[in-house]
Amino acid sequence: MSTTQEKEMWTSKLRKSWQKNLPVEKLLPDTQPAYVASWIYLFGVATLASLGVIIASGIVLAFEGASWYHYSNVGHFINSMHFWSVQFFFIFMVVHLWGKFWMAAWRGRRLLTWITGAVAFVASIATAFTGYLVQTNFDSQWISYEAKDGFNSVGIGSRFNVTNFGQMILLHVAFLPLVLGLITVIHVLMVRAKGVVPPIDAFNKELGERK
Amino acid sequence: MSDRRAELESASWSGRTRPYDLIKEGVAALVVITIAVVALSTLFGSPDDKQITFKQWAVAAPADFYATSVQELAGSSGTGGYGAPYNTASDGVNLGPLHLAKLMGVTHPVDTVNDFVITPLTTVVNSGPVADALKQWQASDSKTQSTWATNYDNALTKANQDATKVPAGNYGPVPQLATGLLSMAQAGSLDGALLSQGNYFQSDYTKQTLFLGDGSYFNDQSTASNLQGSTWGMMNETGRYPGQAWLWLYSFWYQIPPFNNGDSHPFGANADAWIMVIMGALSLGLIIMPLIPGVRSLPYKIPIHRLVWKNYYQEENL
Numbered sequence A: 001m002s003t004t005q006e007k008e009m010w011t012s013k014l015r016k017s018w019q020k021n022l023p024v025e026k027l028l029p030d031t032q033p034a035y036v037a038s039w040i041y042l043f044g045v046a047t048l049a050s051l052g053v054i055i056a057s058g059i060v061l062a063f064e065g066a067s068w069y070h071y072s073n074v075g076h077f078i079n080s081m082h083f084w085s086v087q088f089f090f091i092f093m094v095v096h097l098w099g100k101f102w103m104a105a106w107r108g109r110r111l112l113t114w115i116t117g118a119v120a121f122v123a124s125i126a127t128a129f130t131g132y133l134v135q136t137n138f139d140s141q142w143i144s145y146e147a148k149d150g151f152n153s154v155g156i157g158s159r160f161n162v163t164n165f166g167q168m169i170l171l172h173v174a175f176l177p178l179v180l181g182l183i184t185v186i187h188v189l190m191v192r193a194k195g196v197v198p199p200i201d202a203f204n205k206e207l208g209e210r211k
Numbered sequence B: 001m002s003d004r005r006a007e008l009e010s011a012s013w014s015g016r017t018r019p020y021d022l023i024k025e026g027v028a029a030l031v032v033i034t035i036a037v038v039a040l041s042t043l044f045g046s047p048d049d050k051q052i053t054f055k056q057w058a059v060a061a062p063a064d065f066y067a068t069s070v071q072e073l074a075g076s077s078g079t080g081g082y083g084a085p086y087n088t089a090s091d092g093v094n095l096g097p098l099h100l101a102k103l104m105g106v107t108h109p110v111d112t113v114n115d116f117v118i119t120p121l122t123t124v125v126n127s128g129p130v131a132d133a134l135k136q137w138q139a140s141d142s143k144t145q146s147t148w149a150t151n152y153d154n155a156l157t158k159a160n161q162d163a164t165k166v167p168a169g170n171y172g173p174v175p176q177l178a179t180g181l182l183s184m185a186q187a188g189s190l191d192g193a194l195l196s197q198g199n200y201f202q203s204d205y206t207k208q209t210l211f212l213g214d215g216s217y218f219n220d221q222s223t224a225s226n227l228q229g230s231t232w233g234m235m236n237e238t239g240r241y242p243g244q245a246w247l248w249l250y251s252f253w254y255q256i257p258p259f260n261n262g263d264s265h266p267f268g269a270n271a272d273a274w275i276m277v278i279m280g281a282l283s284l285g286l287i288i289m290p291l292i293p294g295v296r297s298l299p300y301k302i303p304i305h306r307l308v309w310k311n312y313y314q315e316e317n318l
Helices: A003-008 A010-021 A039-064 A073-102 A111-133 A138-153 A165-194 B003-010 B022-044 B054-060 B062-074 B100-104 B112-122 B128-139 B142-158 B174-187 B190-196 B206-214 B216-224 B245-253 B271-287 B295-301 B310-315
Strands: A031-033 B017-019
Touching (some): A039 A073, A039 A165, A073 A111, A073 B022, A073 B245, A111 B245, A111 B271, A138 B206, A138 B216, A138 B271, B054 B062, B054 B174, B054 B190, B054 B206, B062 B112, B062 B142, B062 B206, B112 B190, B112 B206, B128 B174, B142 B174, B174 B190, B190 B206
Antiparallel strands (some): A031 B017
């Protein structure tokens, strides 16, 4: 294969771009800038760890079925793990988001990193919401009855029917986790590629500015 | 923001570094959170209030169930007058001149008369009076059916849902049909009939949920559990468990004027639509926050970042 042909190949272009923007040293670094030394940095990884517990407990629940946890003690325990890990996930994610806001973490051409993070937050709310709809208990009956009015009011209910259990459980265990997982992977790769945003005043001296 | 600053902030860091084991940090976080989750699950479990069945409703509140059945036949129930996506009975809520639900059409058709009452009654062997009532109903035209049902619905409302105090009138077979459906529900056979609608496989609970919501019993149970929208219901959970606290902002709008007054126009009466629009706009605002003038400057004006990077600022004398 000639060099010219190689240059034009999509595959080789993607490989070269990946190698340039995200070499393995950036993907798995063993050092971080000296400013990465605050408890706030723990909330990103804590969010990911909570997501791991959510996925693991969710897979068990998916294999056993939506009603399993009503009559099995083990099922109820796994459901409880799913429930509490979701609570942790949102607490950590919200603190992570606030932290990144006050750090103006979109600086240094990191706008897409912020956007993917915010989209992940919105997608998480949708995923959790569909989870509450498929609990097959009184709470899910009531939530679906109440929520239908909101979605119907703007026409979304014509396609996203919260009282349709079949549609909601498929969205909850298949489509939305896939979307959320994909956005999360992209977000993490962008963080690794761009690096952790430096302090707001880190370059004041170089730029001859004073704060 | 100067291009030079953006360039420096986007470049690979060339200043001081420190060892940082990402994988170890991730594994430690996973272990700690798993332990915390297992501890909370063991100590507190998770909420699981039993679902409400039609049998439960019909046994616990037979007068309410009976009256709701009559309303379904008369088309005067909440579902009967809902509009899109279930029927064309009304235009639904609006955003000014826009009736978005109506625009999207009837995508989940619900015929309260047949889906909730007549079809389920045809799936069981009925007693003589109920079977005769069903035959009489099916043999009559829709105008006559409507007259019977409306007459009885009005009379029952005047009698405060006490069927024994309803005076004689032109009600046709409506009282017998409602009695038949009540018996069916009390026996436990209505739940399955409503779901299957004559089919074997079914996973759409729209019809049961709407029927259940048309009565007072279901609403009363949710009020007792503090789940109504007027009491931050969307972010609450049954029992003493945390709910969807992340929906606090969505619930918030329902607590304040004009959205908490269903009689005020144009916002209160159309609160569902306006709040969806507000939340859609706020969600979009969150996503594009770095592009919004004023908001994106807040981290510079309120220097919370100096707490985050306290050590670095001290070390670098910034």
